[in-house]
Amino acid sequence: MVTRLVTDRFSRQQRLGVYRAIHERRDVRSHFIAKPLPEDVLARILDAAHHAPSVGLMQPWEFIVVTDRRVRQRVRQQFTAANRRAAALYAGRRRRLYDSLKLQGIVESAANVCVTCNPTATRGHGLGRQTMTDTAVCSTVCAIQNCWLAARAEGVGVGWVSIIDPKALHQILAIPQHIVVVGYLCLGYVTKFRRRPELEAKGWERRVPLARTLHFDRYGTIDGARARALGRLGKAAGDEGGRG
Amino acid sequence: MVTRLVTDRFSRQQRLGVYRAIHERRDVRSHFIAKPLPEDVLARILDAAHHAPSVGLMQPWEFIVVTDRRVRQRVRQQFTAANRRAAALYAGRRRRLYDSLKLQGIVESAANVCVTCNPTATRGHGLGRQTMTDTAVCSTVCAIQNCWLAARAEGVGVGWVSIIDPKALHQILAIPQHIVVVGYLCLGYVTKFRRRPELEAKGWERRVPLARTLHFDRYGTIDGARARALGRLGKAAGDEGGRG
Numbered sequence: 001m002v003t004r005l006v007t008d009r010f011s012r013q014q015r016l017g018v019y020r021a022i023h024e025r026r027d028v029r030s031h032f033i034a035k036p037l038p039e040d041v042l043a044r045i046l047d048a049a050h051h052a053p054s055v056g057l058m059q060p061w062e063f064i065v066v067t068d069r070r071v072r073q074r075v076r077q078q079f080t081a082a083n084r085r086a087a088a089l090y091a092g093r094r095r096r097l098y099d100s101l102k103l104q105g106i107v108e109s110a111a112n113v114c115v116t117c118n119p120t121a122t123r124g125h126g127l128g129r130q131t132m133t134d135t136a137v138c139s140t141v142c143a144i145q146n147c148w149l150a151a152r153a154e155g156v157g158v159g160w161v162s163i164i165d166p167k168a169l170h171q172i173l174a175i176p177q178h179i180v181v182v183g184y185l186c187l188g189y190v191t192k193f194r195r196r197p198e199l200e201a202k203g204w205e206r207r208v209p210l211a212r213t214l215h216f217d218r219y220g221t222i223d224g225a226r227a228r229a230l231g232r233l234g235k236a237a238g239d240e241g242g243r244g
Numbered sequence: 245m246v247t248r249l250v251t252d253r254f255s256r257q258q259r260l261g262v263y264r265a266i267h268e269r270r271d272v273r274s275h276f277i278a279k280p281l282p283e284d285v286l287a288r289i290l291d292a293a294h295h296a297p298s299v300g301l302m303q304p305w306e307f308i309v310v311t312d313r314r315v316r317q318r319v320r321q322q323f324t325a326a327n328r329r330a331a332a333l334y335a336g337r338r339r340r341l342y343d344s345l346k347l348q349g350i351v352e353s354a355a356n357v358c359v360t361c362n363p364t365a366t367r368g369h370g371l372g373r374q375t376m377t378d379t380a381v382c383s384t385v386c387a388i389q390n391c392w393l394a395a396r397a398e399g400v401g402v403g404w405v406s407i408i409d410p411k412a413l414h415q416i417l418a419i420p421q422h423i424v425v426v427g428y429l430c431l432g433y434v435t436k437f438r439r440r441p442e443l444e445a446k447g448w449e450r451r452v453p454l455a456r457t458l459h460f461d462r463y464g465t466i467d468g469a470r471a472r473a474l475g476r477l478g479k480a481a482g483d484e485g486g487r488g
Contacts, residue, residue, distance in 0.1 A: 162373070
């Protein structure tokens with residue numbers, strides 16, 4: 001028997017597009033411009049999110065597209081309150097660094113999208129949800145990452161705001177109690193995509209080499225030579241496909 | 245002042261590549277072939293995962309690359325036990341349908357990757373983790389989705405096995421208690437990528453139209469006309485960019 005491989009291969013440029021999106025995606029807070037998002041661009045980005053994998057084909061996500069300026073101002077107020085509490089946890093140089101970071105673009109971006117998950121939905125008939133119970137939320141996070149990558153391909157920046165009390169979002173956006181807020185995103189055209197993550201460029205944290213994250217067959221079984229070789233091979237692809 | 249837009253745009257083929265990966269990605273269980281994954285392909289896929297967004301640039305993920313056949317057989321035994329318990333929840337036609345599904349390719353795929361998360365790590369200095377506490381796990385799920393999309397661009401299928409007791413994985417793979425198992429993935433070349441998700445093709449669940457997932461400014465505020473228009477615009481892009 002001859003085993004046929006799939007013939008619907010990606011062209012070199014298509015493959016490069018996938019790696020570019022992955023490597024050039026940034027968590028955008030600072031470079032939004034006022035230009036509105038055309039409906040077809042927004043539609044493609046939301047449709048990309050909607051084509052995420054989901055446990056049992058449950059598709060537990062929903063998207064609240066927020067453009068109303070008053071609603072966004074209320075959300076930003078809640079960010080400001082949560083950020084003040086978060087800043088108080090740092091002191092000295094780390095505090096000054098924290099205070100220098102811009103951590104949201106809620107009002108100046110073109111649109112916000114609150115991504116929610118209904119873990120109580122019966123869609124999917126429970127398949128795959130008995131042993132790993134937070135898989136509905138995981139599916140919804142996959143939708144967010146699809147959104148992020150499609151947006152990058154469209155030249156649209158996305159920032160994920162996690163410094164906000166989910167309860168406040170429930171109230172402002174009238175989200176029922178049984179619905180989980182998974183992510184609050186700011187979307188819009190940008191003046192630039194940073195070459196490196198802002199938190200790296202500003203010295204908040206350094207990136208770990210891939211090799212340091214790899215184990216083989218069992219946790220703690222480190223094969224330094226193989227890990228470093230994989231790290232080098234991966235980096236070579238990143239240098240070709242992206243920039244950061 | 246003239247606002248410059250970013251010039252590092254994606255070409256049409258690069259953008260198409262991103263949408264193809266998103267629309268043609270499948271949860272693969274049935275079509276793996278024996279061909280091994282070359283190290284450079286594995287490296288690019290892992291490096292793509294490693295370039296996921298992470299809260300505070302925490303990069304809380306680790307990857308256990310499992311190729312040892314005996315280890316994988318033990319994992320499959322645990323799947324079989326969990327799947328027997330899961331199957332017992334269904335009856336009649338639904339049970340027969342469940343039993344007809346192949347839900348893992350643990351041993352016959354080229355490699356397994358167990359993706360873990362260390363939510364106790366101090367990397368990232370807690371930034372963004374005060375109000376939304378499971379953001380470390382969310383970052384790790386973004387890494388899994390990057391892996392899935394990069395694999396599709398490489399012609400490599402990925403299946404996420406969630407029908408397994410995480411405690412069993414902790415034991416088999418010697419994972420410390422404080423490390424969270426987020427996903428157990430099977431990776432390998434395939435004979436084909438299905439046009440539609442298997443669960444849809446076999447009648448387990450139908451897909452929801454994008455329009456049904458959209459709210460505007462507040463949860464429950466449905467704008468049927470705008471939602472349907474966004475759904476149509478999104479679908480047109482999907483029909484061009486992908487197939488399923």
